[in-house]
Amino acid sequence: MLEIKDLHATVGDKEILRGITLSVEPGSVHAVMGPNGSGKSTLAQVLAGHPAYQVTGGTVTYDGEDLLAMDPEVRAQKGIFLAFQYPVEIPGVSNAYFLRAAYNEIRKAHGDEEMDPMSFADLMDEKMKLVEMDDSMLTRSVNMGFSGGEKKRNEILQMAVLEPRLAILDETDSGLDIDALRIVANGVNTLKRPTNAVIVVTHYQRLLNYIVPDFVHVLAGGRIVRSGGKELALELEARGYDWLLEGAVA
Amino acid sequence: MSSSIESLVNREYQYGFVTDIEADTIPPGLTEDVVRLISAKKGEPVWLLDWRLKAYRRWLTMKEPHWPNVSYQPIDYQSQSYYSAPKSVTPLQSLDEVDPELLRTYEKLGIPLNEQKFLSGVAVDAIFDSVSVGTTMKKELGELGIVFCSLGEAVREHPELVRKYLGSVVPYSDNFFAALNSAVFSEGSFVYIPKGVRCPMELSTYFRINAEGTGQFERTLIVADEGSYVSYLEGCTAPKRSTSQLHAAVVELIALKDATIKYSTVQNWYAGDKDGKGGIYNFVTKRGKCAGANSKISWTQVETGSAITWKYPSVILQGDNSTGEFYSVAVVNNRQQADTGTKMIHIGRNTKSNIVSKGISAGHGQNSYRGQVKVLPKAVNARNYTQCDSMLVGNACGAHTFPYIEVGNNTATVEHEASTSKIGEDQIFYLKQRGLSAEQAVSMIVSGFCKEVFKELPMEFALEAQQLLGITLEGSVG
Ligand SMILES: Nc1ncnc2c1ncn2[C@@H]1O[C@H](COP(=O)(O)OP(=O)(O)O)[C@@H](O)[C@H]1O
Numbered sequence: 001m002l003e004i005k006d007l008h009a010t011v012g013d014k015e016i017l018r019g020i021t022l023s024v025e026p027g028s029v030h031a032v033m034g035p036n037g038s039g040k041s042t043l044a045q046v047l048a049g050h051p052a053y054q055v056t057g058g059t060v061t062y063d064g065e066d067l068l069a070m071d072p073e074v075r076a077q078k079g080i081f082l083a084f085q086y087p088v089e090i091p092g093v094s095n096a097y098f099l100r101a102a103y104n105e106i107r108k109a110h111g112d113e114e115m116d117p118m119s120f121a122d123l124m125d126e127k128m129k130l131v132e133m134d135d136s137m138l139t140r141s142v143n144m145g146f147s148g149g150e151k152k153r154n155e156i157l158q159m160a161v162l163e164p165r166l167a168i169l170d171e172t173d174s175g176l177d178i179d180a181l182r183i184v185a186n187g188v189n190t191l192k193r194p195t196n197a198v199i200v201v202t203h204y205q206r207l208l209n210y211i212v213p214d215f216v217h218v219l220a221g222g223r224i225v226r227s228g229g230k231e232l233a234l235e236l237e238a239r240g241y242d243w244l245l246e247g248a249v250a
Numbered sequence: 251m252s253s254s255i256e257s258l259v260n261r262e263y264q265y266g267f268v269t270d271i272e273a274d275t276i277p278p279g280l281t282e283d284v285v286r287l288i289s290a291k292k293g294e295p296v297w298l299l300d301w302r303l304k305a306y307r308r309w310l311t312m313k314e315p316h317w318p319n320v321s322y323q324p325i326d327y328q329s330q331s332y333y334s335a336p337k338s339v340t341p342l343q344s345l346d347e348v349d350p351e352l353l354r355t356y357e358k359l360g361i362p363l364n365e366q367k368f369l370s371g372v373a374v375d376a377i378f379d380s381v382s383v384g385t386t387m388k389k390e391l392g393e394l395g396i397v398f399c400s401l402g403e404a405v406r407e408h409p410e411l412v413r414k415y416l417g418s419v420v421p422y423s424d425n426f427f428a429a430l431n432s433a434v435f436s437e438g439s440f441v442y443i444p445k446g447v448r449c450p451m452e453l454s455t456y457f458r459i460n461a462e463g464t465g466q467f468e469r470t471l472i473v474a475d476e477g478s479y480v481s482y483l484e485g486c487t488a489p490k491r492s493t494s495q496l497h498a499a500v501v502e503l504i505a506l507k508d509a510t511i512k513y514s515t516v517q518n519w520y521a522g523d524k525d526g527k528g529g530i531y532n533f534v535t536k537r538g539k540c541a542g543a544n545s546k547i548s549w550t551q552v553e554t555g556s557a558i559t560w561k562y563p564s565v566i567l568q569g570d571n572s573t574g575e576f577y578s579v580a581v582v583n584n585r586q587q588a589d590t591g592t593k594m595i596h597i598g599r600n601t602k603s604n605i606v607s608k609g610i611s612a613g614h615g616q617n618s619y620r621g622q623v624k625v626l627p628k629a630v631n632a633r634n635y636t637q638c639d640s641m642l643v644g645n646a647c648g649a650h651t652f653p654y655i656e657v658g659n660n661t662a663t664v665e666h667e668a669s670t671s672k673i674g675e676d677q678i679f680y681l682k683q684r685g686l687s688a689e690q691a692v693s694m695i696v697s698g699f700c701k702e703v704f705k706e707l708p709m710e711f712a713l714e715a716q717q718l719l720g721i722t723l724e725g726s727v728g
């Protein structure tokens with residue numbers, strides 16, 4: 001469903017992605033690992049269409065369409081969801097209002113009717129349970145004054161509500177305690193379908209005990225320097241990244 | 251901020267059409283004879299003509315103020331007309347007699363004057379250029395002793411009330427524009443709520459400037475007698491014209507003992523084009539007096555239109571334990587300039603004032619908050635809280651804050667908080683990543699920023715205000 005070919009991207013005049021090739025099939029879970037600054041978030045942001053990043057080469061197709069030609073909201077409407085490494089605060093806008101607007105916008109894009117507030121409240125009840133979140137989170141402003149863990153859980157709540165086809169989780173595990181980690185993983189696993197795929201960006205193999213990847217890729221210096229199965233993550237845990245980095249950074 | 255911001259196309263101002271209607275317009279220019287002519291056309295009593303003439307003579311000695319943080323071409327007071335009325339309007343017995351062309355105009359503006367069609371729970375006085383074209387719901391209000399009519403009609407029907415209160419809060423000598431208004435004011439609304447009556451519906455005046463080359467000088471007077479309550483809303487639009495038009499209104503509010511007046515404005519005058527051509531110069535004096543103990547006056551304004559706004563709705567807190575509030579959203583885009591704020595004058599004991607100002611600047615807009623809090627020596631235990639937040643959209647706009655605080659009693663508490671933030675590309679991207687368009691994203695972020703003010707508006711209008719904001723800011727963020 002997602003085909004990334006020789007993708008290059010810059011921010012300012014700095015080249016960060018230097019030829020990424022990756023193929024994601026429906027039903028699969030891919031883990032992207034790698035040291036700090038290797039370009040993991042950049043890859044996630046480029047796939048979501050953040051305007052600060054310029055694609056300077058390569059192609060990305062999503063269900064056969066040119067993903068890079070789509071506006072970010074169109075990508076979202078077509079089922080791409082990014083759980084942000086640093087979720088953004090929106091003062092004065094309640095979480096519930098924001099989520100319902102997003103949910104209805106995506107429905108409208110699919111030619112469906114907007115959901116009325118009552119039915120939406122029921123839907124929220126169900127999803128809140130999934131991520132073990134308290135009702136008070138719905139009336140609070142989006143991410144305002146949320147702890148690091150609450151922000152991450154809020155991302156997973158949004159994912160659970162929007163039910164994306166392709167979810168990209170950017171370090172959703174960092175800063176979470178074991179309980180929160182289990183909740184996040186549970187949220188992701190509940191959404192697994194043969195038609196959906198997940199890209200899990202992470203620093204640590206810890207999360208991968210809960211979300212078991214089909215493929216693990218190591219990103220370094222803006223390139224994928226190694227791909228393998230889930231055992232690669234364990235190897236990284238034991239040996240670190242250094243053994244893979246020689247020659248990777250030009 | 252990256253170049254994707256500032257890339258959407260501006261949506262056109264929706265209310266910019268002109269109604270083709272025969273008008274009775276006084277030739278341009280302002281002299282004592284013009285003042286007499288306006289008064290004569292309105293069939294006014296001598297005391298009112300005399301008052302106008304005093305105001306006119308005073309005006310001649312005054313200078314246009316230039317302390318606001320706005321700049322514009324000099325206004326030629328002799329090149330505009332001071333009175334224009336659709337010919338078909340006078341005399342008018344009932345709404346059935348209103349010219350169909352005018353009714354259509356109001357329908358187009360979303361204000362049907364036809365009683366059956368009208369939103370229940372709102373009474374409307376519609377003012378077209380210099381005259382009132384009709385007031386709805388009069389009968390229902392009349393049964394409670396509430397007077398809601400044009401000021402002209404009030405002068406005829408309730409001269410004692412008008413004479414007692416007109417100019418009692420904003421004297422004709424108050425400032426240059428108030429003096430001009432007092433000399434030439436042509437129309438406006440009058441409200442009187444009797445003792446102990448809670449007005450059961452929103453009262454609303456809808457101002458429309460249509461004629462070219464005329465100024466609009468309406469005057470509104472609201473008196474809430476002891477223990478009464480009223481919520482009042484004004485809305486305004488004007489056609490798109492390439493020359494600027496002057497709007498110099500005066501609003502006076504009087505709240506007697508235990509009375510409450512809530513006054514809301516959604517101002518959407520034409521703002522001029524992208525380069526700043528045309529648009530309304532909105533130079534308005536609004537002031538309320540909490541004359542009695544435990545009275546309350548609350549101003550809520552959403553200012554999205556006008557090329558230039560100069561406006562400081564104020565409260566004189568004379569009665570003990572009286573409360574003044576000011577909730578404001580002012581948005582400027584393109585070349586718009588706004589210098590707006592409030593004055594809270596604490597005179598009585600235990601008086602309280604609360605100010606929440608939200609300024610949003612986009613494009614090349616310049617937004618200034620100017621607020622005065624004055625605590626007089628006798629105002630024991632006076633309390634003021636001011637919160638003044640600015641939001642910038644893009645890099646070419648500006649936000650300025652000018653607080654003036656004078657405290658003459660050491661038992662007073664005065665607090666001022668200010669913040670400036672920028673609408674972030676990251677916020678917009680976050681919302682877009684969840685499926686919202688750029689417009690929706692901006693409108694959501696801005697509405698969130700203005701939430702504390704919107705919640706003060708009557709329900710029906712809060713939504714309208716939110717939409718207006720979205721429209722005003724379209725084109726400023728991509
Ligand atoms: N918006 C940006 N502006 C400037 N530099 C950036 C920006 N985003 C990322 N970078 C730089 O790009 C490199 C890769 O960053 P990132 O993709 O966040 O790495 P990772 O997520 O793997 O830690 C880093 O050197 C980082 O400083």
Ligand SMILES: [Mg+2]
Nearest residue numbers: 040041085171
């Ligand atoms: Mg990162």
